Amino acid sequence: MHSFGYRANAVVTFAVTILAVMCGMASLSDNFNSPSPTADVKVLNINWFQKQPNGNDEVSLTLNISADLSSLFTWNTKQVFVFLAAEYETPQNALNQVSLWDGIIQSKEHAKFWIHTTNKYRFTDQGNNLRGKDFNLTLHWHIMPKTGKMFADKIVMTGYSLPEEYR
């Protein structure tokens, strides 16, 4: 009845159960955090703007991104993946989301940042609809936990537009 195997089994089962409950509670505790992040993005320059040989418009921007995401961090946060996407509508597509820049923040100390950069990924349209196009810049973040549920949210910034002519 109380053999070694029986006791070992009971101990392991109990340990795994406790570990699972602790993981679940750590994940649930994330729900009590109500973050208040801020972000501001300026388009400093249109470096160039052209139609590629395959007919798609492509533009290169210089951006100034400043954000304070430190309130997103809890004790269960492993990292925050943050990226800036241009979002716009064209006659062909109801939604276009093009990621321009991204970064990984691994600690609360680095979550308040300021960066001056050109777009890291190509800002290319499916077609040639970018001349004079109004677009939103959206700062998305994706919280990756040490364990449990992942969270994502965004700040939409409106009122950006591209020039009428290629340059």
Next chain:
Amino acid sequence: MGWLSDSLDSIRTLQIRHVLTQIVSLGMIVTSALIIWKGLMCVTGSESPVVVVLSGSMEPGFKRGDILFLHMSKDPIRAGEIVVFNVDGREIPIVHRVIKVHERQDTGEVDILTKGDNNFGDDRLLYAHGQLWLQRHHIMGRAVGFLPYVGWVTIIMTEKPIIKYLLIGALGLLVITSKE
């Protein structure tokens, strides 16, 4: 001699009963595991509700051996989500992040481009030859939950099959020899 055959018979029936009980309880374990797996498939809507991360392309977020819980809903796919997709001609599904989305006005079809957080470039080199975008049907699910390290069990078992057979053998022996 009558009492000898009587006692032999009683031992025999006892052992048959014992073996039958063991078989039934083993069957219960196997079927309940199957029920949990199929139940998860129904709840999450994904054909594989749990995947093990096999490569380091999403480090430092996901490391090799971590497991991800998937969910497949009708919601449209958006940039920033981590999706699991199958590329034509490749057997192993890939877990990467969506960086570009183009959704059609009339049909609602989507063109998706993905990239691993730890990779330098986007995934067009991983796609089938000449394929520029992923479509909805390539996507198996999106990652919603994360549990570290647990996947190492399956990685070790698939890479060192001897350990798997040893484990199955030992468990089988335990089941057969246990007296309760």
